[in-house]
Amino acid sequence: MRDMDPNDIRIAARELTAFCAATLVKAGARSVDAQRVAEHLVTANLTGHDSHGIGLLPAYLKHAEAGLVDVEATPEIVHDHAAIVKLDGRDCWGRIAGEAAMAAAFPKAEALGVCAVTLSNAHHLGRIGAYGEIAVNEGFAALFFVNVTDHDPMVAPYGGTDSRFGTNPVCIALPPSGTKPSFLLDMATSRIAMGKARVAANKGLRVPFGSILDENGLPTDDPSGFKGFEQAGALAPFGNHKGYGLAFAAELLAGVLSGGGTIQPGNARRGGIRNHMTAILLSPDAFGDPAAMEREMEAMWDYALASPPADWDSPVVAPGDPERALKKRRSAEGVPLDPETLKQLNDAAKAVGVQQRLG
Structure with missing residues (x-):
């Protein structure tokens, strides 16, 4: 590696x-x-x-x-009903708000088998996989959908030439099973994350062709328009229409259900990073026979990873x-x-x- x-x-x-x-x-x-x-x-x-x-x-x-992050703010629960709990981050640090959302969801997921938790108005949540790790460490499976507001969009819709979305990450996590570690899928819905374009620009490197659109909406491999937290051009969605559709879904699930809003220009763009999130936490034990599920998880894991690798120096991994x-x-x-x-x-x-x- x-x-x-x-x-x-x-x-x-x-x-x-x-x-x-x-x-x-x-x-x-x-x-x-x-x-x-x-x-x-x-x-x-x-x-x-x-x-x-x-x-x-x-x-x-x-x-x-x-003042785009409130260093003294504390997240608050603003709605609590049945299997649903909603938090307002009050523009506090994203990590603090994300931890609070997980802590609020765990008791409901344990008692009811499932909990849908939303978080609005949090500063940058950072790597969403970190919250997946928090969930699996407590024995829960989890799905996360996140959008971003408070600044200009970064990702073009499929078939478009300018940015209309954030990188809108999606994360799916399942706890360890038997001899297997946790499953953690954590990805942006753009072909590359904005930060990866920034890092490449800082290093003077190229990115995969077509992962970025230039100022004229044409595909390129030159990330220089993203150096130093600037933005000239747009990121492209991964998988063309598939990534675009998933980005749109994350925008709606996170922005609408949380009440925080979407990236459409009717909402403020002050130049900060404000994240909204909808997460669904599941207690595997509530779904039936844990031993049977563990056997099936292990069998599927072994089957997938046994595929002969295209490059013998890079075996298939989970x-x-x-x-x-x-x-x-x-x-x-x-x-x-x-x-x-x-x-x-x-x-x-x-x-x-x-x-x-x-x-």
């Missing part, structure tokens, strides 16, 4: 976490919140989702300074396996960061009065 550009610098996760937490505290975050947000970002790096990692810190600091492998490696070797991202991080920390420097 190739994991490093020759120009990258590896930094230990604990150092990145301490740096990130100290910088967020200087920006006004409560120390306990800063630590949880920092751990959330760095864990995204550890699992290979650099687009949702510490490279977002400069944007988070700008949002705090502009969703969640690449993240687990990369987390183990990066925990030991450090997180690779490119020079441009390091500069952005150090400049952002200096601007709020943090003396520590990375690299």
Whole structure:
């Protein structure tokens, strides 16, 4: 698994976490919140989702300074009926709001077998797979649909030439079964995440052709329009009409059911990142014979992964396996960061009065 550009610098996760937490505290975050947000970002790096990692810190600091995240807010339950619970994040840090949504859903899912939980008005939730991990660690299966508002759209509809959607992630997670680890599918509905375009632009790299549309709506492999948190052009949906349809579904399920709203221009676009989410949590034990389900899960897992690989150096793996492998490696070797991202991080920390420097 190739994991490093020759120009990258590896930094230990604990150092990145301490740096990130100290910088967020200087920006006004409560120390306990800063630590949880920092751990959330760095864990995204550890699992290979650099687009949702510490490279977002400069944007988070700008949002705090502009009041686009409320560093003192606490999520609130605004509706609680039967198997449904709705929370309003009050623009608090996304990680804090996401944890609160999971905590509110667990008792209902345990008692009723299922819970539908929505979250509105949270700052950037980050890597949605992290909440899938929280769910499976408590023994639940979960489905997540997320949309984003408060800034301009980033993804073009299939057949379109300009952006009309966010990257609208979808996540499906199932707990471990027998000898098998948890199943974790976590994906953007764009061909690549916005953050991946930003990371590629920072490194001067190309992206897969057609994953980006240029300012004229034409497919390209040049991500330079996304450097430094700028946007010139649009991302394309994955799988053409299929990814577009799933992005549209996430927009409606997350934005409408939560009450937070969709990305249509009748809702405010202040330049922040505001996420809304609808999640469905399931208690597997409520569905019948746990032993039979475990046998079937293991049999299907073995069957799928036994397919002869197209490349014998890259065997077939299950969703969640690449993240687990990369987390183990990066925990030991450090997180690779490119020079441009390091500069952005150090400049952002200096601007709020943090003396520590990375690299």
